Amino acid sequence: MSSHHDRLPLSRRGFLLAGTGVAAALAFTPSPARAAGNRNRPPFGRFGSPAARLTPRTLYVDPRGRGDHTTVKDAVTAATGSGWTLVLAPGTYRETVAVDGTRTETTWIGASEDPRDVVIVYDNAAGTPKPGGGTHGTTGSATTTVQADGFTARWITFANDWLRADHPDITGTQAVALKVQGDRSAFHHCRFLGHQDTLYADSIALTSFARQYFAHCYAEGDVDFVFGRATAVYEHCHFRTLNRTDLAAAPYGFVFAPSTASANPRGYLVTRSRVSSEAPDASYKLARPWVPSSDTTARPSLTVRDTWLGPGIDDVAPYTNMSDAFPWQNQRFAEYRDTGPGALITVPGNRPQLTRAQAESATREAYLGDWQPWLEAC
Numbered sequence: 067m068s069s070h071h072d073r074l075p076l077s078r079r080g081f082l083l084a085g086t087g088v089a090a091a092l093a094f095t096p097s098p099a100r101a102a103g104n105r106n107r108p109p110f111g112r113f114g115s116p117a118a119r120l121t122p123r124t125l126y127v128d129p130r131g132r133g134d135h136t137t138v139k140d141a142v143t144a145a146t147g148s149g150w151t152l153v154l155a156p157g158t159y160r161e162t163v164a165v166d167g168t169r170t171e172t173t174w175i176g177a178s179e180d181p182r183d184v185v186i187v188y189d190n191a192a193g194t195p196k197p198g199g200g201t202h203g204t205t206g207s208a209t210t211t212v213q214a215d216g217f218t219a220r221w222i223t224f225a226n227d228w229l230r231a232d233h234p235d236i237t238g239t240q241a242v243a244l245k246v247q248g249d250r251s252a253f254h255h256c257r258f259l260g261h262q263d264t265l266y267a268d269s270i271a272l273t274s275f276a277r278q279y280f281a282h283c284y285a286e287g288d289v290d291f292v293f294g295r296a297t298a299v300y301e302h303c304h305f306r307t308l309n310r311t312d313l314a315a316a317p318y319g320f321v322f323a324p325s326t327a328s329a330n331p332r333g334y335l336v337t338r339s340r341v342s343s344e345a346p347d348a349s350y351k352l353a354r355p356w357v358p359s360s361d362t363t364a365r366p367s368l369t370v371r372d373t374w375l376g377p378g379i380d381d382v383a384p385y386t387n388m389s390d391a392f393p394w395q396n397q398r399f400a401e402y403r404d405t406g407p408g409a410l411i412t413v414p415g416n417r418p419q420l421t422r423a424q425a426e427s428a429t430r431e432a433y434l435g436d437w438q439p440w441l442e443a444c
Contacts, residue, residue: 109133109155111177121151128155138163138174138186145169154222156183162190164211167248167270172214176221181257181284186210187225192263193238194228201238204263208242213270215248218442225259230312239289242266246296251278252439258285261308262319267334268294272361275330279430279439288319292334293356295325295364299430300336301440307343307350307378317380318345322353323388326367326398332433333367333398341408343378352384352408353399357392367398369420369428379408383416402428 109132114120116134126133127141135141138159141152148170156178163186165172176184188209194202205211209226228241243258245266258265264287269276278298285292286306310318321341326333343350352375355366375381385394401409402420411417420428430440 107178109177110153111179113153113175113177120153123149124151124153126153126155127159129157129159130155137161142169145172148172148216151175153177154184157185159184159186160188161186162188162209162211165214165217167213167215169214170248171216173218174220174222179221179255181221181223181255184221185223185225187223187227187243187259189226189228190241191226191228191233191236191238192240193233193236203238204240204242204266205245207240207263208245208266210244212244212246212248212251216250217246217248218252218254218439219256220254221256223257223259224265225257226261226264227259228261230261245294246278247274247276249274249276250437250439251276251296252442253278253280253283255282256280256284258283260287260291262287262289262291263293264291266294267292267296267298269296272327273329275327275332277434277437279434279437281440290320290323290354290356292321293323293325295327295330295333295361297326297330297332297433298334299433300334300339301430303336303339305339305341307341307345309345310349316346316349317351317386318349320351320354320386321379322368323356324353324366324368325356325358325361325364327361328363328365330367334369335428335430335433336368336370336373337428337430338372339370340374340376340406341379342376345378347377347407348380348382350378350380351386352379353394354386354388355392355394355397355399356388365397369400369402370404371402371420371425371428373404373409374406375404375408377407381408381410382412384408385416400424400428 125141151173190207192204224244226241226243240263243260243264247270276296278296280300283303324333357364400418400420402425
């Protein structure tokens with residue numbers, strides 16, 4: 067297996083080591099706080115401190131010891147019940163974190179207001195052995211897992227820096243940065259860095275239609291790196307496909323792999339976003355349907371609208387099957403008013419399009435109902 071290290075400046079491990087990079091520059095412009103020189107600012111920026119808490123239910127996390135806790139995990143453990151805010155000082159938090167279903171209405175804030183400064187990262191993969199025996203599996207590989215309803219994160223990077231090239235003996239190469247299952251889960255100006263199965267936008271149960279919202283976020287990866295059965299809206303997001311030096315031919319991977327339950331009228335909506343690539347032209351598929359063994363009646367749903375698709379997407383055949391038993395043509399895939407070289411309609415039968423009337427119901431309001439996270443201020 068070839069090494070991936072020759073492309074570290076553009077990989078998510080390169081982000082973590084260097085703090086900047088071409089893809090990082092593509093994803094975010096410096097925030098006012100960074101532009102003003104946030105290295106000289108207090109560790110918690112404008113969000114108070116242990117001596118001047120924003121609210122009694124605000125906890126401060128700083129790896130250098132200037133907060134209430136030095137790890138995110140310890141702060142989550144202390145924040146029992148509902149309605150806590152965690153303010154994270156700049157730093158790399160190498161740990162796994164889980165927010166269980168009892169810790170509702172929680173908010174995490176990256177204090178510098180730049181997601182490059184606050185990184186939660188670990189390196190478990192599905193095939194990584196567990197101390198007590200067995201392996202982690204896809205779900206267990208997640209660096210951060212959020213099961214609670216009402217979770218909000220701002221200006222944070224969620225990452226999994228496990229690399230195939232470092233572990234040629236492991237075949238379970240799924241390595242999740244974030245698994246989110248709660249209803250009303252919102253992510254603003256966040257990054258999700260990984261390779262396979264980076265962002266797992268899911269629900270707590272087959273019958274639970276969890277609503278999730280991602281705004282001004284950046285996600286990168288290669289195989290199925292945005293996947294799951296949530297009702298999720300991605301607005302003003304940037305998705306970037308990575309190069310693969312370990313493969314001789316395309317496809318290198320797939321951006322989206324929804325597993326929407328058949329009873330759920332809506333799955334993934336990508337709107338006013340863009341898909342770029344560091345890989346050769348036409349080496350990626352836009353999506354493939356995931357019909358998991360746990361729900362063989364799933365009918366994956368994905369609408370991509372008003373989005374720029376770069377040359378990395380195969381415009382001739384942008385969709386493919388994960389299993390021939392569940393053809394993508396039988397699922398709920400559609401596009402509307404997309405632009406860019408990856409959006410060219412060269413074979414109309416391979417690019418299902420919404421009508422104008424159908425597009426009127428393919429909106430964030432229709433998907434998220436009475437929940438309007440785009441109105442929330444920090």
